[in-house]
Amino acid sequence: MSKLSWPHSLVFKALVLVVVIGLIVVFTQHRLYEKDRELGQVVIQRNLALMQLMAENHVEELVRDAEFIANSPVLKNYLRSMSPYALAPAQEAFWVLSTLRPQYDQIRYIDRFGIEQIRVNRRNGQSELVTDDLQVKSDRDYVRKGLALKPGETALSPFELNRENGRIEVPYRPALRAIARLGEVGEYYTPGIVVINGNADQLIHRLVTALPATSELILLNEQGGWLAGGGDQDWQFSITPSATFASSHPSLWESIKSSQTGQFELAGECYNYTWHSYREGEVSSPRWLIGQRRVDAPCTTELLDNVQQGGLRFAIAFGLSFPLLLLWHRASARKRELVSNLEARNEELRLIANESGHGLLRVDAQGCVEWMNREAERLLGWKEADLEGQNLHETCHQFEDGESLHKGPCPTLEALQTGQTYRSEHERMLDRSGSIVHLTMSVSTYGEGGERRAIVAISDIGSHIEMEKTLTELATTDSLTGALNRRSLLQQLDVWTTNATNPPCLLMLDIDHFKRVNDTYGHNAGDRVLKAFSSQIMELLRKGDVFARTGGEEFVVAIRNLSLADASALAERIRMAVAGIECQTDNGDIIRITTSIGVAIYQEGESVEQLLARADGALYRAKHGGRDQVRVG
Numbered sequence: 001m002s003k004l005s006w007p008h009s010l011v012f013k014a015l016v017l018v019v020v021i022g023l024i025v026v027f028t029q030h031r032l033y034e035k036d037r038e039l040g041q042v043v044i045q046r047n048l049a050l051m052q053l054m055a056e057n058h059v060e061e062l063v064r065d066a067e068f069i070a071n072s073p074v075l076k077n078y079l080r081s082m083s084p085y086a087l088a089p090a091q092e093a094f095w096v097l098s099t100l101r102p103q104y105d106q107i108r109y110i111d112r113f114g115i116e117q118i119r120v121n122r123r124n125g126q127s128e129l130v131t132d133d134l135q136v137k138s139d140r141d142y143v144r145k146g147l148a149l150k151p152g153e154t155a156l157s158p159f160e161l162n163r164e165n166g167r168i169e170v171p172y173r174p175a176l177r178a179i180a181r182l183g184e185v186g187e188y189y190t191p192g193i194v195v196i197n198g199n200a201d202q203l204i205h206r207l208v209t210a211l212p213a214t215s216e217l218i219l220l221n222e223q224g225g226w227l228a229g230g231g232d233q234d235w236q237f238s239i240t241p242s243a244t245f246a247s248s249h250p251s252l253w254e255s256i257k258s259s260q261t262g263q264f265e266l267a268g269e270c271y272n273y274t275w276h277s278y279r280e281g282e283v284s285s286p287r288w289l290i291g292q293r294r295v296d297a298p299c300t301t302e303l304l305d306n307v308q309q310g311g312l313r314f315a316i317a318f319g320l321s322f323p324l325l326l327l328w329h330r331a332s333a334r335k336r337e338l339v340s341n342l343e344a345r346n347e348e349l350r351l352i353a354n355e356s357g358h359g360l361l362r363v364d365a366q367g368c369v370e371w372m373n374r375e376a377e378r379l380l381g382w383k384e385a386d387l388e389g390q391n392l393h394e395t396c397h398q399f400e401d402g403e404s405l406h407k408g409p410c411p412t413l414e415a416l417q418t419g420q421t422y423r424s425e426h427e428r429m430l431d432r433s434g435s436i437v438h439l440t441m442s443v444s445t446y447g448e449g450g451e452r453r454a455i456v457a458i459s460d461i462g463s464h465i466e467m468e469k470t471l472t473e474l475a476t477t478d479s480l481t482g483a484l485n486r487r488s489l490l491q492q493l494d495v496w497t498t499n500a501t502n503p504p505c506l507l508m509l510d511i512d513h514f515k516r517v518n519d520t521y522g523h524n525a526g527d528r529v530l531k532a533f534s535s536q537i538m539e540l541l542r543k544g545d546v547f548a549r550t551g552g553e554e555f556v557v558a559i560r561n562l563s564l565a566d567a568s569a570l571a572e573r574i575r576m577a578v579a580g581i582e583c584q585t586d587n588g589d590i591i592r593i594t595t596s597i598g599v600a601i602y603q604e605g606e607s608v609e610q611l612l613a614r615a616d617g618a619l620y621r622a623k624h625g626g627r628d629q630v631r632v633g
């Protein structure tokens with residue numbers, strides 16, 4: 001196989017394939033990535049919104065319960081009367097609420113001095129009314145905050161771990177407290193607050209259910225302390241104030257605080273968050289950061305997944321298309337090889353055709369030229385490029401007025417129609433200048449129907465014709481004088497006497513004393529005289545008359561359609577014309593000659609020899625009669 005050029009090499013094609021597949025994969029993956037990312041963001045936003053809604057509903061119940069019990073008539077009745085009889089119904093109302101809301105750890109009424117007056121605990125699935133261990137809680141933040149509320153106002157305390165007797169209760173009991181300040185119940189009485197300790201764990205568990213398995217909840221308080229999602233650091237802010245997210249990542253925390261929602265990446269994991277506050281602006285409530293962490297997945301997960309998928313798709317597409325490329329490459333290489341061989345073969349044929357000595361043309365089924373060799377170009381005067389596509393018959397076999405050079409149909413077109421070979425030893429064609437060229441021609445066809453082609457081979461026979469003409473002339477004429485020779489004369493006389501309807505008349509001429517001319521002026525001068533003599537006679541003859549040299553200085557004129565008298569008169573004119581010839585020698589001498597002429601007309605039944613003999617006899621008598629005269633035999 002020949003060496004391939006770079007654009008045809010397999011490596012080049014493979015590179016093109018790589019680029020094309022690469023571009024397609026990058027384009028489609030990019031679009032997929034955009035969609036994935038969009039979808040991922042939608043899912044995250046939905047998760048965050050869902051968690052916010054769950055938190056809002058959870059707290060709403062807590063707050064409403066606190067407001068409900070704070071406004072309950074039994075509590076107000078007790079506070080108005082402060083009677084032990086009124087205390088029991090109030091305690092019962094607290095207890096009933098506790099049994100209805102098992103998620104509440106404590107429901108209490110704390111008076112304006114911060115002392116617990118009514119308290120129901122929820123322990124081990126039971127609601128317990130506590131009467132003998134009521135404590136002073138005036139030092140607690142939530143109590144101070146609650147007593148600072150205006151009557152009828154409600155507040156929410158931050159998440160914190162429950163403390164018992166000044167110590168954090170273990171196991172941890174994270175609490176979220178709703179505090180409702182009682183409205184005015186009497187002119188001289190300032191009421192305290194109702195505090196419900198909601199179980200924060202329950203809220204956290206609920207929030208977790210809003211998330212897919214691949215994500216974990218993160219919950220931080222306003223100070224950056226971990227409530228959930230911080231592992232060992234959850235709730236540690238209550239014990240060690242520095243064990244917070246804010247302390248671990250101060251600058252990150254600053255940026256998180258400044259934006260309502262956002263995304264960040266830590267330790268290769270992606271976090272999304274939103275700040276949430278219960279009834280924003282309506283109720284005094286702390287802010288929490290609710291969010292999700294994608295486990296072991298960075299924020300660029302979609303991008304990385306897409307790159308990975310893209311790589312896989314690229315490999316599959318390349319793996320599937322490369323064998324096809326290989327097949328195509330082999331097929332096209334084979335085709336190129338064949339085409340190249342064909343071209344080489346064509347070139348070879350063209351060389352052979354050019355060297356063959358024949359003019360060759362290939363014409364299609366319609367007779368239009370497809371190709372021609374140099375010899376054909378030379379013979380017809382056309383360049384291949386100019387004749388290509390032109391109809392050979394119309395161009396080279398037809399005159400401008402449409403008249404054809406062929407008597408019958410064009411042999412090339414006929415050969416194309418019949419599929420038979422045509423040969424002619426003498427064909428005529430028109431060359432580019434419109435001159436007729438004499439040729440031998442053969443037309444061979446191959447193929448069938450519309451695919452049939454003809455090879456037209458032509459050879460110049462113009463030179464042969466010339467040569468034949470020369471040879472014929474040499475064989476029939478006298479080279480010195482141009483007159484016919486004796487043999488031709490006899491042939492012509494044979495023809496004329498065979499069909500004796502129009503019998504010939506002979507004038508036999510002999511230059512008088514010609515030997516003297518030779519002897520006096522030389523042989524060359526004698527030749528010149530012979531030429532001048534012949535020219536003079538030929539001038540007096542008409543087309544169709546025959547003039548022949550039958551001996552050294554002996555000539556015969558043969559004429560038809562002439563009576564003996566007319567022949568004698570012609571002989572006399574010739575005699576006189578010859579007498580007028582003045583032939584100059586090289587020395588400037590003038591030679592003058594005379595001729596004797598014997599005339600005889602063909603007589604029915606005699607032979608050519610007998611006719612000649614009678615003319616010769618008449619000549620003999622003219623010579624012996626004194627020369628320079630005409631005698632009839």
Ligand SMILES: Nc1nc2c(ncn2[C@@H]2O[C@H](COP(=O)(O)OP(=O)(O)OP(=O)(O)O)[C@@H](O)[C@H]2O)c(=O)[nH]1
Pocket residue numbers: 510511512513514515516518522523524525526527530551552553623627
């Ligand atoms: N220059 C020249 N002389 C020729 C040629 N053919 C024949 N002769 C000469 O022609 C002469 C013929 O001479 P003769 O036969 O004796 O006749 P003549 O001299 O013409 O005398 P008459 O015919 O009797 O008048 C010879 O001397 C030939 O040599 C030729 O081709 N050229």
